[in-house]
Amino acid sequence: MAAKISPSILSADFARLAEEVALISDTADWVHVDVMDNHFVPNLTLGLPVVEALLKHSALPLDCHLMIEDPDRWAPAYAEAGAGSVTIHAEAAKAPIRTLRAIRAAGARAGLGINPATPVEPYEDLLGEIDMLLIMTVEPGFGGQKFLDVVLPKVRRARQMIAGRDLPVWLQVDGGVSAETIERCAEAGADVFVAGNAVYGADDPAEAVRNLRAKAEAAAGD
Ligand SMILES: O=C(CO)[C@H](O)[C@H](O)COP(=O)(O)O
Ligand SMILES: [Fe+2]
Secondary structure, rough: OEEEEEEHHHHOOHHHHHHHHHOOOOOOOOEEEEEEEEEOOOEEEOOOOHHHHHHOOOOEEEEEEEEOOOHHHHHHHHHHHHOEEEEEEEOOOOOOOHHHHHHHHHHOOOHHHHHHOOOOOOHHHHHOOOOOEEOOOOHHHOOOOOHHHHHHHHHHHHHHHHHOOOOOOEEEEEEOOOOOOHHHHHHHHOEEEOHHHHHHHOOOOHHHHHHHHHHHHHHOOO
16 A cells, blocks of 8 residues: 555644645645543643634545544544544543444544554454554653654564555554654555655655655555
């Protein structure tokens, strides 16, 4: 599958979100929205009202990454609001199958996220319930952190699990993805790349997206 680039607005100017999203709307595939509640992670960002507002201004679909304590309660509302993809964390969900099905029933792609130290193997049986597996390559909570190479073998195993079941599940990496690290991620089997600092910290965010895509596709042999 061709690489998909999902710039994270966590590194954008929160006072100018619509303009920041417009900067990458011709070159990116998705817009990654990090929802943090200061409980599941030690940081507070934005919630459903901002996502609803952004939906009216984004030409690209929103990829909502819920880093919240009670995703079972809140995730379906993001899908119903019109998010293209809603990812819940395995460490937080108490009824993941019910919640993933509710996301799909509301018309969004359902994602399951795992933290760097969470093994992927226990979730193999859930692959049929999801459209995307998100593997965190930093500890969740903040943008601009250093990429954790230690997670790459898990990305490789996840790709093998998905291929073994012949499922159309996208494999997303999130955290510290940059021009220096994206090739390693693509070689390991990731096909959806979140990048915050590498895009919004660049002088030309649109060009940064093009560069990331070229590197990912070259590394994946696309
Ligand atoms: O989920 C996240 C942090 O929890 C962010 O999506 C991620 O960190 C992106 O930012 P950067 O590319 O700067 O690391
Ligand atoms: Fe994220």
